[in-house]
Amino acid sequence: MEHFALWLSAFLTLGILSFLYKDNPWYKLSEAIFVGISAGFWVVTLFWDNLVGKFWDGWQDEPMLFVGAALGFLMLLRLVPKIGWISRWPLAFIVGATSGLWLMNYLASNIMVQVMATIQPLFSTGYASGFDAGWGAIISSLVIVVGTFTGLVYFFFSKEHKGAFGGAARVGIFFIMITFGASFGYTVMSRMSLLIGRMDFLLGDWLGMIG
């Protein structure tokens, strides 16, 4: 059985990779199996984890679960065309509750903490007595302050990007693009590890060509 599972995994892995050449029946088969099994897996997981694991096993101790169950039931009213509009209520509840819950967290992390982290001296202590601040520290401070400030200017939508404001926005987008470039390289390298993992499976576990 284990041997069969190994060969099936290899067959499906190569089937998905065959898409690199072009769309073909092997890929379609692998895709259909992947989608079908994963959709089924999620249905079973959500049923046992949420309906049974959380609601059925827990409603005696936590009556509030009935609120969630009721909202979930309202979603199903979409199946009844005449009262299908009621299914918007749970959607509205989710959107509203999420907005309220995250408002303070986003405000704290996206504004307060970042502003605090940006406020740093352009010159370090001792400048007045002999400029002993290292150039590295000065440049680092400048990059953080100018990059953050001009980045904010770029994302300011109430003013046209013209004149000095437009110039600052242009500097801001330069900073953003440089950041994206670094992020691109970093993420590509991390994705390579996924490819290495699959190659390790094919050449090692399956074919036994590597240790």
Place this chain on the structure above:
Amino acid sequence: MSLPLAATHPRLSVHLFFPIIVIVLTTCSSAFGQSDTQLDTTVVDDTVSIAAAPVTTLLVEDGKYDDGDSLRLFWVPSIDDQLIDSKVTGYRVYRLVNDGAAEPIVDLLPGVGNYTDKNVELDSSYVYYVATLTESGEYPSIHTESISPQREWINFRRGYLFIIMMIISAAIIFYVETAKRGKKLFVRKIAGLEAIDEAVGRATEMGRPVLFIPGISDMDDVQTLAALTILGRVSRTIADYDSKIFMPVSRSLVMTAARETIKTSYQAAGRPDAYNDDMVNYVTDEQFGYVAAVDGLMVREKPATVFLLGAFFAESLILAETGNSIGAIQIAGTARPAQLPFFIAACDFTLIGEELFAASAYLSGEPRMLGSLKGQDVGKAIAMITILLGVVAVTLSEAWGVGIMTDLHAWLVKVFSSS
């Protein structure tokens, strides 16, 4: 021999000449008729030096602005707790829950004078004492008063955060009301949005469909909400042009909301008969299962235009590259910084970060969304001004020691550290 006696009289503050006190106490205990036969027979050798004095001034207080889940202990370390040649090896905190038996809850290093117990419950009462540890034994302090943790409904430490939030909220309400009164609110042009009509028109001319992918997050992600708002405008244009749209999704709630959105657009365009529920179909919640299906769909249906708007993760480049390989015009947007580089590299237009949210407000023209966008600009203006002020203040303070700037910097730190 004298150590157990000290434990039976925990409220005695004993530092020096411990053996003598023990003898006195032993005598007193006998005199008041306490039935402790061990005390009556204790013989104290006053030549034995006591290893260490217990901690003093042990206080306990309720954790401030919490959910009733912490109690804080403070004490003055033992006078024998010295940096050099210290007799003290540490402290052990004991706890009595609901007048039950004492149990040790933590061992601390020498020199420590406080501890926060975060393993407490609202309806229980707690008594603590701290034992000074030496190589020869433990020397307990007095017990604290019994205390029960309290829950605070308002966290006043976040007062400044609340004030800033109120300022931004007030700005949002002001601009929403202004927009509702019909005053036009200016929002600068966003490049990718100008291309929407052109991209849908191209799909119509080529007789190919438009593919709309709203990311893989659920309706509790604000990026998905922004994507669906833009979908409203896109599907309205598609309905006007009599083009086709298909939209595979990975979340059932998104499927429901997307169908509602497209249906409303088709009704607004006066073509409700052209709407079909099959325009939006659920694939799977599994991330790469969804990607495999969408990739297959792309190469088979060959859409002329692909919208990738919403919350994307590792699948972003796979989807964008496949769209690129079939020659589709691609308009992408996400607020996830790690995925933006891939969209910028592989797509024709990319809405960067907050541009995605601005786009939904810009396209919808909804007073509430426009007002919200303008209100957020007020928040950004506050942030920019604060950064400028703060950097000038801290630089002048540190480099030249300007007093008023030191005060200003300290105040800004106080305000913006309240989160």
